[in-house]
Amino acid sequence: MSILKDRESSRSPLVGAAQAAAHADLPAPAPHTEAELAALIGLMTPAKARIDAVALGHGRDTASRATAAAFAAAWTARGGTVLTTVSWPETAASWLRPALRLTAQAPDAWVLAAAPLGFAQLARRLRHSTDWTPARSYAFASLRDSRLPALAGDDVLHGLRGATADGATWDVRRRWVTTYLPPETIS
Secondary structure, eight states: OOHHHHHHHHSOOSOOHHHHHHTTTOOOOOOOOHHHHHHHHHHHOOTTOOOOEEEEEEESSHHHHHHHHHHHHHHHHTTOEEEEEEEEOSSOSOOHHHHHHHHTTOOSEEEEEOOHHHHHHHHHHHHHHSOOOGGGEEEOGGGOOTTHHHHHOTTTSTTOEEEOTTSOEEEEETTEEEEEOOGGGOO
């Protein structure tokens, strides 16, 4: 292994204090909507998708907990499996424990409801220490913030997809968050 790679692997994946302070104005998660929940499940269930078993992760705020519970109820009602539900605080000394718990059972996909700063911390640890891939991850509207990809770091969230409160969808491509209108609103 090269010296540069050794330095890369030993570098902390945590968001620095100055960077976190610069993003202190990120919004808290809002309660999910029925349109958002339906759009997220729609993203996960196209004809060719073979998603059954999911790992569900959420922040510990009230809105994220309620969103995760609503998703779990809707997913299991349609015959899907929730392998695990993992929560994390908005700030932590280490993000390794929730990252390992979220990826331990090799789910078909990950579903996430959280505040941007806490999730950025977790996403960095997930990419640094596990086999998590954002391309198999789906998120609620609380994570559709154009500042999140920069906060998480280069390509940490590339491929993450989600739904908005009004039923639109969004995805992350490199450092860009793009929103797509629901099909019925396009004329």
